[in-house]
Amino acid sequence: MIRSGVARLILMRLAIAIPLLLIISFGIFSLVHLAPGDPVRALLGTRPSDPETLANLRERYHLNDPFIVQYGKWLGQVLQGDLGRSINGNRLVLSSIKERAGVTVYLCLVSTVIVLTAGILLGMLAAFKRGGRLDRFVVMFGVFGISSPAFVTGIFLLYVFGVVLGWFPTFGAGRGFLDRFWHLTLPSLALALSIMAIVVKITRASMIEVMDRDYVAFARARGMSAMRITLAYILRNALIPVVTAGGLIVIGFLANAIYVEVTFALPGLGSLIVDAVQKRDIPLIQGTTLVFALFVVIINLVVDVIYTLIDPRIRFGAVQS
Amino acid sequence: MSLHLDSAKPEGAPRATMSVAMVLAFVVVAIVVICAFFGASIAPDSPFTQRLDIGDVPPSAQFLAGTDLLGRDVLSRVIHGAWTALVGPVVVAAGAFSIATVLGLLSGYLGGMVDSVIMRWVDFMLALPTPLVAIVVVGVVGGGYWTAVFVLVILFTAPDTRIVRSAVLEQRPRPYIDAARALGISKTRILVIHILPNVLPIILAYVVLDFAFALVNLAGLSFLGLGVEPGTPDWGRLLFENRTILFTNPVALLLPAGSVILTAVSMNLIGDWLFARLTR
C-alpha cells in the first residue's frame, strides 16, 4: 500500500515535470526571436553577410518555415541528442557541454557536502544555545551569507587566500585530481558560503520551533533522555522544512555556480553559458540553458520524492478517525 | 477549544528595542541614500575622468581608493555607484510587489479558476532559477540596465505573488471576513478595506528583503557585463572592470564588493526586523 502511494506520487510529479520541460524548451527556442533584429543576423556570428550565406543559414535553421514547425524540428533534433553547432568556431554544442560539465558537477558536489554538514551542524548548535553568543554569531553569519552573492564572497576569498596569503591559485581548474582539488577549494568555499547561510537559517528556525512544541515537552515530562529527545523528537521533525527548502537550495547552487565560475575563471558550464550570452551564440545558449533546465527539474523531482518519503503524513494521507 | 488569556493587553506598539546591528543597518542605508542623491557633491572627483598616463595605482592621499585601469578615481566611482544600487532595486521591489499584491489578493480570495491559472503561472515562473533566466534573457535581448530591471520585475513577481497569496489565505477563513460576507459587503471592498490592511505588514517586510535580492541580482548582471552600459559607475560593473587589477589595486575590487554586501546585509536586517515587529 505504501509503495503504490509513493509510485503514484512520483508519476504525478513526472506528469508535471515533462510538460514543464516542454514549455521551458519552447521558451528557450523562442530566444532566437527575442534577439533584436532579424534572427538570421543573430545566427550569423562572425561570418560575412552575403546573400548566399544568409540563404544557407535560413535553410539550415528552417527560418522560412512557420514558427511551430521550426520549434518541432528543433525539438526533434534535441531529443536525438543534436544540440546544434556553436556559431563561433562551429563546434558541436554537445561536445562543449560534455567537456565543461565535469568542473561544474565537481564544484556543486563539493559545495553540497560542505553545506549539508557544516550548515546543518551550525544551525543545530545555534538552536541549542539559543540567545547565547554563538547563536548571535551564527545568525549574523546567516544574514551576511544570504546577502553576499557568490561573486562577492569569491572576490574576498580570492583576495585573502589567493593574493595576500597565496595559499590557493586564483584561476583555472587544474589538472589531475589533487591539483583540481586545490584549484577548486576557494570556489567551492565561495559557493558553499552563500548557500550554507540559507541552510543554517532554516535549520535554526526549524529547530527552535520544534523545541517549543508540546510533544517535546511531553517527552521531557516522561523522563526521556536528552539524546533520544534530540534525535527522535527534535531533529527528525526539524529537518523536514530543510528538505522542503531543498528545492530553493538547489536553485541557489545553480545560479551562484555561474558567478563563481566566472570569478575564478573556471572552465565550467556556468562560464560557458556566460561566454555564449556575451557572444550572442544562440545555439550554444539554447543548448546550455536546456541542460541547466533539465538539471533543475530533475533535482527538484528528486527532492520532492525524498520529501514524500520522509513525511508520513504525505505517504498515508489524511485518515478519518 | 483552548482557553485564551481573557485579560486586556495594553494599547500601543511593542517596545522598539533596536540592537547595535540594527542601528548600523539604518546608518548604512542612510549613507547609501545620501550618496545616491548627492554623490556629485560628495565625491572627491568625477567618476569619468580618465588618466591614462597614471593607469591603475593603489590608494594614496590623492586617490583614497586608488585608480582603475583607465586612471579613474575608484572612490568617486563607488560613491556614484550608489545611484544604480538604489534606484533599480527599489523599482524591482516596489514594482514586483505591486503586481504581486493584486494577483495574490485575487488568487487567494477568489480561489477556483482564477487561483489555478495564477498559480500555474507562478509555478512555471519558479521552475527555473531567477539569475539564470535573467542572464539569458537580458543577454540575448542585448543587455542594459533598465532591460535588466524590467526582466527582474517580471521574474520577482512570481515568488512575491505566492507570498501575498499565503498571507491572504491565512486571513480568509477568519470569522471577521465571514462577518463581512454575511453583512453583504462587496468582494472588492472586502479585499481592499478588510483584507489588505492585514496583509500589508508582511508585504512591507518582504519588499525590503526583495530589495536586497534585486540589488544582488542587478550587481551580478553588471558583473557579467550584461547590466549597465560600459563606463557607468556601478558596483557590479566595477567588479567586472577591475578583475584584472586584483594584484595592483585590490581596493578597486574590495570597495565595491564590500558596498554590495553591506547594503544587502543592512536591507536584510531591516527586513527581518520589520518582519518580527509586524507579525508579532
Next chain:
Amino acid sequence: MMAAPLLTVRNLAISAGGRAITTGTNLDIARGETIAIVGESGSGKSLTAKAIGRLLPPGVSARGSIVYNGIELMTLPKREMRQMRGRRLSLMLQDPFTMLNPLMKSGLHVAEMLRDRSEFRDRAALKAEVARRLGEVGITDADVAERMPFQLSGGMSQRVAMAAALARDPELLIADEPSTALDVTTQAEIIKLLKRVQQARGMSLVLITHNLRLAFSTCDRIYVLYAGSLLEVGSARAVEEDPFHPYTLGLLLSEPPADKRVPKLIAIRGKVPRADEVAGRCVFADRCDWAEDECRAATPALAETSAGRFTACIRRRQIAAEMRALRGAALEAESALASLEPSISPIVRAANVVKNFAGRRGRVVQALKGVSIEVRPGESVGLVGESGSGKTTLGRTLVGLETPTSGGIEIAGIDASNFAVMNAADRAETRRTIQMVFQDPYSTLNPRHSVRTSLREAIRTSGRFSDQQVDARIAELLREVGLPESYAERRPASLSGGERQRVAIARSLSVNPKVLVCDEPVSALDVSVQAQILNLFKRLQQELGLSYLFITHDLAVVRQVAERIYVLYLGEIVEQGPAEEVIGRPQHPYTKRLIDSIPR
C-alpha cells in the same frame, strides 16, 4: 486522609521576566488522593503543574520548595530530576493533538518508555506489554499501536498519551485539562478512565481544570487559584456545599446549571486580571461585591478556618450569611417560560437541508443529511451537537456563508436557499433579517480596524448615512451591549475576550436583524465572563424581541438561553422539543449520552 503527604509544595512562586505569575502557593497531596487545581485563564494553574515537574519553559522561573516523598526537587541535579520524571511523577499536557510526536507511531510512545527494562529486551515481549498498556486505557484494537498520531482521533490520542505517561508506573500523575480539547461525550469517558486507572494503581492525581463542576465530581480536595493566588482550599464536598470565598461562590453561580433555567445568571463583573496587575491587595477585590478598604490595603493571607479548610477572604465571617443566602436563592431560582403559540409562522424555516462537501480523494462528506428546523419570531432555539454534527454548517447556510446542496431555506418569507441566485433586493433584505455571531472572540474582529471602523462598515450596508447619524448609531450600539462609548476608538488588541464578543454582537445588531445565529458564542470565554454574555443575550432578546438560533455543545448553556432544543448528531436531528423535556426526559440514546456526560 491521615497518610503522610506524597507531595508537599510550599511557597511556590513563579515569575517570568520580572513579573509575578503566581504568589506563594502551598499544596499537599497524599497517596491515592485526587486534588483539583481550579482556575480560569491567567490563574497560573498550568505553569504551577509544570513547575512541579521542573518543566517550565525558558524565561519562566520558580522559587519555593517542592518535596516529593521526602526529596527536595528544587535543588535536585538535572540528571536525577530526569530519573524522577516518568518514574515517580508524570505530567500530561493539555492538547491531545500536539502531545504526540507526529513522526512516531503511537505504540512507540509507550514502547520507548519500556525498552530499557530487561524483561522487555525481547521484541515480542515488548509488543505484548505495549498492547497490555493500551488495553489499560481502553484501546483494544491492536492496529492502533501501528498508527501515526495524525491518524487518531482526539480521544484516542489522549488515551495513548495517558498510556505513555503511565508506562513507568508513576505514583503521581498531573493531568493538565485532560479533556478540554475533546468533545463532551469523549471528555466524560476520558475522565472516567482516568479515575478508574487511578483507583486500580493507587496513584495520586492532580487535575488541573477550569471546570468547577468537574472538580467537585471527581476530586477529593479543591484548590481554587485566581490571578496567581490561592483563594480557597478544602474538601470538594465542603467547598461545594458552602464556599467560603466570594470568587468560589461567583464561579459556582456563573456556571449555568443544566437541570433548570434561571432568570439571570449571577455573573462576576469585570474581567480576569494578570497577577501583577493586582499585586498588594486581595486579587479579587476589583470584582468583588463585598470588597471593603481592608481588602485593598494588603494581600490577605490564606488562613486556616478549620482542619484542611482555608480561605483568603478576610471578611468571611461578616459576609458568610449573605453568601449562603445568595447560594440558596440561586439553587432555588427557576423561571417559567412563556410558551409561544405554535400557530405563529416561523421566521426561519429550513426544510430537508442537505450539505455535502468534497472530501479527500474524491470522497463525499455529508455534513447535513436532511435537516429541518424552525425558529419562530421572538423564540430562542438551541441547536446542540458535538464537533462533526454539522451544527456550524447549518448555521452558516442560514446566513448565506454556505450553500445547501439541496433543501429549502426560508427567512421571513423569502426563499434564501441559494444566496447566489437571489435577486439583489431579496438578498439585501435577508441580510438585514438574519445575522451571525461567531465563536472565537480573538478573530471575530478585524485586527486592523478600530471598533468604530468595524461598526461603521456594518452600518454602511444598510444605506447611506451622514457622519453624525453613523456616530450616533455607534454610540447607541455600544450602549446596547454594555460598553462605554469611548471604546469606539479602541483596537481589538486592547480589548478582552468578553469585550470583543460584545463588539461583535453590536456589529451584528447594527442592521437591526430579527434573528441572530449564535455559533458557540461563549465557549471560548472564561466561565466568569460567559455568564455576563449569556445575560446580555437574554436582555437583548427581551428588549429587542430577537429570535436566536443558539448553536452549542454545552447543554447547561443552552438550557439557560433556549426554549426549544434540537439535538444534532452526525448531520441528523435525533431529538427535538422543549428544553425541559429534552434535558429532563431524553428519549434518544445520543441525547442520553450527552446528558450523562455533564459532570454530576
